Amino acid sequence: MKTTSETNASAEGGFRQLIFGLIFGIVFGFLLQKGGVAKYHVLMGVLLLEDFTVIKVMMTAVLVGMVGVYVMHRMGMVEFHLTPTRYGANIIGGLIFGAGFGLSGYCPGTNAAAIGQGNFDGFAVIAGLMAGSWLFAEASGRMKDTVQTWGDRGKLTLPELLNLRRGTVTALTAIVLVVLLVVVELLAPR
Amino acid sequence: MSATTRAAGIVLGVFTLLNSAQALAQELGGVSSLAYPGPAWSPYIVGALIGVLSWLTFYFSSKPIGASSAYAIIAGLLGKIVAPWRVEKLLYYQENKPQVDWSLLLLAGVPIGSYLAAWTGNEITGQWLPPMWEARFGEGTLLLRLLTAFAGGALMAFGARLAGGCTSGHGISGTLQLSVGSWVAVICFFISGIVVAMSLYRI
Numbered sequence: 058m059k060t061t062s063e064t065n066a067s068a069e070g071g072f073r074q075l076i077f078g079l080i081f082g083i084v085f086g087f088l089l090q091k092g093g094v095a096k097y098h099v100l101m102g103v104l105l106l107e108d109f110t111v112i113k114v115m116m117t118a119v120l121v122g123m124v125g126v127y128v129m130h131r132m133g134m135v136e137f138h139l140t141p142t143r144y145g146a147n148i149i150g151g152l153i154f155g156a157g158f159g160l161s162g163y164c165p166g167t168n169a170a171a172i173g174q175g176n177f178d179g180f181a182v183i184a185g186l187m188a189g190s191w192l193f194a195e196a197s198g199r200m201k202d203t204v205q206t207w208g209d210r211g212k213l214t215l216p217e218l219l220n221l222r223r224g225t226v227t228a229l230t231a232i233v234l235v236v237l238l239v240v241v242e243l244l245a246p247r
Numbered sequence: 248m249s250a251t252t253r254a255a256g257i258v259l260g261v262f263t264l265l266n267s268a269q270a271l272a273q274e275l276g277g278v279s280s281l282a283y284p285g286p287a288w289s290p291y292i293v294g295a296l297i298g299v300l301s302w303l304t305f306y307f308s309s310k311p312i313g314a315s316s317a318y319a320i321i322a323g324l325l326g327k328i329v330a331p332w333r334v335e336k337l338l339y340y341q342e343n344k345p346q347v348d349w350s351l352l353l354l355a356g357v358p359i360g361s362y363l364a365a366w367t368g369n370e371i372t373g374q375w376l377p378p379m380w381e382a383r384f385g386e387g388t389l390l391l392r393l394l395t396a397f398a399g400g401a402l403m404a405f406g407a408r409l410a411g412g413c414t415s416g417h418g419i420s421g422t423l424q425l426s427v428g429s430w431v432a433v434i435c436f437f438i439s440g441i442v443v444a445m446s447l448y449r450i
Contacts, residue, residue: 077308078349082356084300085312089357090364092293093286097377102280104437104444110290115418117294122301122423135305140411140421142428150410151417151435154403158436159443161399162377164414165407166314168400169354173361175372181393183318185400190319191326192401193408197339204409215425226425238291247285 086170095170097162097178102247104159109245113238120234127227139214145207146200161185278383278448287368301423310349311420315407317354320345339408383448410435 092114093099102108129135158164161182163171168186172179215230216223286293297312304310323345326334334340365371376392384391407413410432412421418436421429 074308074349075347075352078310078352079356081300081304081308081312082353083360083363084356085297085353086357086360086362087364088293088297088300088360090361090370091286091288091368092290092297093284095361095365096283098280098283098379099285101379101444101448104440105280105448106441108280108285110286113290114294114297115414117291118297118301118419119423121295121298122419123298123425125298125302126305126423129302129306135302136309137424138305138309138311138420139424139426140416140428142426142431143411144428144431146409146411147428147432148435150406150408151432152406152439154406154410154413154432155436155439155441156443157399157402157404157406158414159399159440159447161396161403162380162444163396163399164314165318165403166354166357166413166415169314169357170361173358174365174370175374176377177373177375178377178392178396181396182400182403185397185402186315186318186404187322187325187400188397189401189404189406190322190408193405194319194323194326194334194337194339197337197408200409201338210427213427215427215430218427223425230425247281 085166086173089167089170090174094167095174095176097171097176100158100164100167101162108247109241110247112241112245116234116238116241120231120238123227124231127223139212142210142213143205143208144210145204149204157185157189278379280379282382283379284370287364287370297419298423301420308349311416311424312353313350313412313416313420314354314357315404315413315416316343317351318404319343319408320348320351 089095093110094114099108099110103111126135126137130137161168163176163179163182165186168179168182172183214223216226219226221229301312304312319339320343323334323340323343324347326340327345334345362371375389376386380388380392403413407416410417411428412418412432414433414436417426417429417432422433
């Protein structure tokens with residue numbers, strides 16, 4: 058028997074899914090702007106360790122998303138969509154990404170939200186994002202057998218790494234996130 | 248429990264240090280991000296709703312929220328117009344055919360939603376230079392800002408494709424699925440992001 062999400066996934070590429078994507082995108086953009094993370098100074102603020110709005114939004118999203126997706130997965134309603142853990146690529150790519158984040162002051166999603174609220178410097182970021190994507194594609198052939206193989210662990214999850222049940226790790230992560238959120242709320246200026 | 252106590256002590260110490268560093272920066276005439284308006288809604292409400300949104304994308308579309316790969320699609324689609332023979336030769340585009348898909352429409356929706364949010368909240372900016380940038384680098388620095396923004400965008404796209412995602416794909420969708428690589432990547436995003444931002448604003 059097919060699960061609901063498999064049935065829906067089979068419609069992928071179909072017009073209906075494109076409309077779903079657009080609607081989810083509109084909601085996402087609306088929330089990003091209301092959460093203040095379309096603002097240059099809020100994003101620079103977290104990197105200057107002054108304004109913890111980004112941390113609060115991200116950690117709450119992960120907390121709520123993690124618990125809900127875990128429960129839905131247990132009930133057979135959704136599947137996981139994991140990207141491979143490749144320590145070399147995750148770390149090197151992550152550090153390159155962070156440097157770009159610090160320079161531009163927006164990340165790929167919040168940049169689209171910044172443009173929506175009228176921050177026109179986001180257009181230069183878009184041009185850069187397209188150039189960087191192309192550059193990556195040009196280099197992708199050479200990286201496949203080098204960087205991408207360094208520390209390749211496949212679709213590794215924390216439960217597998219720690220050899221614990223997913224439910225246990227979900228509960229532990231939830232506790233850690235709640236504690237961190239309380240600490241940030243009590244101590245951070247914003 | 249001594250490990251917990253020690254961890255709590257470290258966290259407290261770091262925050263005290265940050266607060267004094269920030270006070271010092273302001274005394275020295277540094278630019279503080281806190282001088283500008285914060286979020287319109289509680290970040291906890293917004294975060295929780297983004298979490299719920301991720302349930303919906305998993306259930307209805309069988310997809311995690313992500314933003315960066317859509318820019319690679321746009322670049323690929325443009326490439327197909329300008330130099331189709333080149334696109335066909337590139338491994339990334341062989342494995343990820345550039346075509347209009349769910350993720351591209353998701354990204355297209357973001358500025359629409361953000362516009363609606365800013366409009367309803369009276370927060371439309373309509374500006375080329377962020378006020379905080381202007382306070383730090385001066386008014387006549389549009390070209391410098393655009394070059395910085397372009398370079399930042401290029402690094403982000405390259406880094407995100409190498410790492411396998413961005414602040415959305417790894418930072419929210421991957422971490423919430425407890426993917427090890429996503430947690431590693433998001434920590435790296437912030438490490439180098441902090442170094443670069445501090446270099447721009449605190450040196």
